[in-house]
Amino acid sequence: MSGGVFERKEVDALKQTAVQVKFDSGRYAALVRYARKKEVSIEKELAETLERLYKRLVPADVREYIEETDSESREKGGAKKKDMTIENGQGTAGELFPKSDSIPENGGVS
Numbered sequence: 001m002s003g004g005v006f007e008r009k010e011v012d013a014l015k016q017t018a019v020q021v022k023f024d025s026g027r028y029a030a031l032v033r034y035a036r037k038k039e040v041s042i043e044k045e046l047a048e049t050l051e052r053l054y055k056r057l058v059p060a061d062v063r064e065y066i067e068e069t070d071s072e073s074r075e076k077g078g079a080k081k082k083d084m085t086i087e088n089g090q091g092t093a094g095e096l097f098p099k100s101d102s103i104p105e106n107g108g109v110s
Contacts, residue, residue, distance in 0.1 A: 019050070
């Protein structure tokens, strides 16, 4: 890759970081063109590459620690949502808006 300068940006909703990479414009245009022809998602390919790099470079014990803390954070977040629902006397979306057989899954859009 030419011009491989990375920029990190935090994405709050999913606690993920957006990564931007500078890449030669001509090469990127060709990459997009041929990825479309082969029905390949560039974003998915980059995410898989970052995951492999993460597993190769970050020691297993550090990865395990990160996974444990992420898991604990999600559990606490889920417990807070559940407590708020009970305190407010509100039900879940499924309870408030039961699934109707009369509405198509695609919302009637074809």
